[in-house]
Amino acid sequence: MATGKSSSFEVSGTKGVTGKIFWSETYDTRTNTSVVTITNLQFKNSNWYGFTYYLNGSLKINGTTVVTFSSIQGSHSVRPSALNTYTSVNANGDYAGAPWGTVTVNHGADGTGTCPIAIDVTGIQVNDQGGSGWKVTGTTNITLTNIDRTAPTISCSISNITADGFKITANSSANVDLWSYSLDDGITGNDFSTTANTSASTTVTGLTPNTTYAVRVAARKTSNYVYGESSAISVKTLGGAALNSVSTVTADNATVTITLNVTVYEPSYTHTLALTYGGTTHLTITGISGWAKGTANRTITLTAAQRTTLLSTMASIKSFDMNFDLKTFSGSTQIGNTSTQKGTVQTMEANSGPSMGAFSYCDSRTNTVSVTGNDQYLIQGHSYLQVTPAQATARNSASIVSYAATCNGVTASNTTGAAIDLGAISKAGTLEVVVTATDSRGYTVSYTREVTVLAYAKPKIKEITLRRTNDIEAEMQLIFNGSISSIKPASTENNSLLYLRYRYKPTSETSYGSYTSILASATKNGINFSFSNLELCSLDSNISYDFHLQVRDQLNSLSSLDLYYVIPQGTPLVALRKKKVGINTPNPEASLHVVGDTILDGAVEVNGALSATSLSGTLPVANISGTLPINKGGTGATTAANAAKAIVNGQAIAPKSISTTGSQYWTDGVYGLHLNNGDIVGINGLYFPDAVDSAGEGINFYRSSTTWDRLYSHSGTLYYAPNIATATHPGTRYTVYHSGGATIPVSKGGTGGTTAADARAGIGVSVTSLYSGSLSSGSTTFNYGNYNFYVIIAKPKSTAGLISVTVPKAAITTTATKYQVADETNYLTFNLSYSGTTVTLAYGGSSYAGVITKVYGIN
Known part of the structure; x- marks a missing residue:
């Protein structure tokens, strides 16, 4: 422990007495604590001296009682020998004297610390003289020694990187006694030295090759046990070569090369390259060596056998993406993980496309060959064209998979190379025949010849x-x-x-x-x-x-x-049969049977029934007697009234417009439209072409056989007149108020205004400011009789937001009633009471400097 501060402070008491407390401190930099002791207690008296006072009370350090005084037992006393002269406290009998207490106090994280020392002591004179009963009480915060809590500055560096480890060297700005490193950015520490020094090093082994580690070093400062930590360093152990990219490989070149962009970490390692596709390894190249350290393009040349293996793998593929898997070895031990990149392996049509010679053709239909005498000529639409392909040859491990022949848009094919039948050729002239062979990779070769098709059509x-x-x-x-x-x-x-x-x-x-x-x-x-x-x-x-x-x-x-x-049978113009004559028919079926149209110049008189399948032209009405029914195109009646009744009655009709005779008034006992107690639906608008303020006009609702409840408009105002007979603008009527700007008086349930201000004035609502300021003590008064509500606005803290309280007049009595406003932390109280015509608002108190700012009266 180091010696810290020592000092004293005074505490004023009653009856002219002042106490003085002496204290001292020791501190520990490693635990960031101090031990505080009261080394002496003195009193002086400005009014009396020469009296012995027995003390009653205690002293506390940081809340811990370090000494208790008992006047009854006479444990401690003080006897001032002169006015205003400090005299130390005496311990009587076996009671302990100063120093008192060894209280440990924790410092803050920054090393600063304070400690409260409290005194609560009363002095008693046995004869109750010399100001007996004086009292000294109070608490003083003392400031302790500021302990060094600075951390050491740590740095580190990496060297000697291998596949499974590296060396860490660390330096500190101050002497440290515990060193540790982490490989996971400070999450897991590993101690490696307890030697106090400003530098240390260690070699880490057993790591995973080709793996990145975030290295930090932490060290504990010897003097205060505060740790410092270096920044993280990213370190990657040596490992397998990293395959960055693969250039396109042309597998059917005469010399096949594979170009890889590879980062090599250790030139002494060897490598194996595997080409995989669909989960199967198709080509493996081992024993690759001699690659220099660093990133560069590396070229591998395939042997003839390797080229054949690769081409066999893609016997049915022109081009595909393979996985190129690069492994690195130290001897027979693989270093790191396999590095994989996708690369395109392709063939070229120029290198791998098939070849084919000329094909032959003929007319395979003997019937047409017997006419032409030569199977090299074809007859349009009837000869059958047959094509026999030449044998095609595939290359570089491919095979021929199909032959196809095309002529005049018709294509036929097979897989064997046998004769191909194209059937009859519908077009004449010199036509091209194309034979195409396709290999397993999809490459094709075609051969074209011309054939002669003779134009032909059947006899005409x-x-x-x-x-x-x-x-x-x-x-x-x-x-x-x-x-x-x-x-x-x-x-x-x-x-x-x-x-x-x-x-x-x-x-x-x-x-x-x-x-x-x-x-x-x-x-x-x-x-x-x-x-x-x-x-x-x-x-x-x-x-x-x-x-x-x-x-x-x-x-x-x-x-x-x-x-x-x-x-047809022979038909005479006129056929004479027994009692029958046929015109254009040999077998008349009536006295006169005419087949064909008939034109008669003159009148035709029919003394029997006249029937016809259809009539055309006009039939004079004068020639018709009786009624023509509706189902024959008539009206079924011979008068307009009956015709209208037959056509319209009971029917749903859709006329464009209906116009009735004018001046048909119900007040006169007539009407223009009678719906017989039916409804009107689908109406769009109801228009009155002139003023509707005369008797019976407007919308009338039945009241009795002679009176109506009437809704009508007069001079721009809408009225409702109940139980009216014939009055034009009846005296008993009510205005229908609306939102068009008219005011509804208060007597009719309205506000008498069309704005908010006018409405408030109309119904007698007003707000009066009764107080404005910052009331933080005392009281204020305002009128009691003129208002129905009071709104008090306050802040529970001077910097808090405003809070309002609305108090009805009836809630205020002659007895002061406490009210409170509060937020989550602070509160303010006030009292309300009235006397006569005056209300008194008295400030009650606040947890933290609250104020009352406004009072309003609402009548």
Whole structure:
């Protein structure tokens, strides 16, 4: 313990007595504490001397009683020998004299400290003379020695970094006696020296390679046991090489290289590189060495076997991202963790694309080849194009997976390279055929050739006449001309008519008869032909026939023109039958049966019923007798009233507007619209085109058979007049007040104003300031009889916010009543009472300098 301060202080008492307390201190810098002792107690008296006073009371240090005086037992006494002269206290008998107490006092974190010393002593003279009963009481805070609590300044450095450790060297600005380090930024300490010095060092081992540590050093100052701490240093142990990036690898180059950007920490280590994809390692390169320390691009050249292995891995892939896993070894021990980066491994079409020779093609349809005489020519729409690819060759471990042929937008394919059928080609001319082979990586090779497709269409009949002679005879006439397509692969025309024939059957039958050929009778001119025969055959004129004409060229059934006609029975213009005449019909069904339109010039008289499927034109009303029903387009009535009743009565109608006869007044016993006790819905607006202040106008609510409750407008004011008969502007009426600016008087339940100020004035509400200031003691008065409420505004603390209290007049009595305002920490009280016509507000007290600032009266 070190010797600290010693001093004394005076405490004034009663009856001219003053006490003086002497104290001393020792302190401990390591525990940041002081021990305080009272070394003496003296008294002086300015009024009496020569009297012996026995003391009663105690002395306290930091709240701890260090000595107790008992006047009854006479434990301690003092006898001043002269006026105003300090005399020390005597301990009587076995009672302890000064010094008193060894009280330990804790200092603050900054080393400062204070300590309260309290005295509470009364002096008693046994004869009750010399001012007996004087009293000295009070507390004084003494200031203790300021203890050094400064921490040492610590710094550290790192050296000798290895894969599993490094050396820490630390320095201090002051002598320290305990050193420790942490590798986790100060969380976990490890003591490494207890030698008092200003520097220390230690070597840390057993760490994880390629791992970053946050190193701090803490040290305890010898003099005060206060710790200082260095800033953190980030240290990474040596470890496996770090793979930073991988350049794209072209696996099908003649010489394959892998370029890696690698940071090497220890050049003596060796490395292994593994290429993985889909969780499988496809290529491993071991024994990589000779990489210098630092960050640089490192190139690895694959052997032919390694190149083949890599290409086999991507036999069906053009390009993909692989994981490049780099491991570092010291001998057979792996250093650190595997460093991994993704890199692209690719092939190039120029290096790995397949090759293929020319393909062959032919028309695979024998029917069309027999016409052209050469399977290298195709007939549009009928020849079948067949393509046979040449065998394609894949490269660099790939394989051919498909062959495809395309012509005129049609594509077919297979996986074997066998012949590919493209079917009939719908377009004529010189067309391109493309054959494409695709390998397992998706690379393709194509070969293109041209094929000739001869234009072709089936035979055509341009004009034809097929009829009965005179349209009624049994004798048939047939005249037509047509053409066929030219099929000329070279200079010789290969196409000609093969069939030109007809057959027929009665329409009522299902089977045709045999064909009759007319090919020999036809006139042929190259690809054009014609036929004419006015006596082709005889068909019964009383029945109709189905007639089939067929034209075929050398494609025979592949391209046949089949025309079907119906030959009607022979129809005379006029048919005379027993009691019947038919016009344009051989079998009349009535006395006169006309098929077709009829025009009559003159009147038609009907002595029987007239029926028609439909009528067009106008039918004169004068020619109609009786009523025309609604379902026939009439009204069902012969008068306007009955017609309106039949059409409208009981119906929901939607007229655009309704206009009634004017001046129809209910007061006159008439009306314009009667809804028969029905509702009006969907109305948008109700308009009165002139003033509605005459008798019966406005909106009238039934009151009795002769009177109404009436709502109407007069000169811009809305009125309600109850139980009115016919008065125009009745005397008994009430104004309907609204928000349009009119005032509602107080007598009608309003405020008599249209602004807040006018409303308050209208209903007699006013606020009067009765006090304004800062009342912190004493009282203030104001009128009692003129107000209904009082509002007192105060602050429970001079710097606090305002708080208001509203007190009804009836709550104030002739007896003072206490009120309080408070916030979370402070309070203020006041009393209210009245006498006669005066209210008294008396300040009560406050926990911390509260004030009353305003008082208002509300009537």
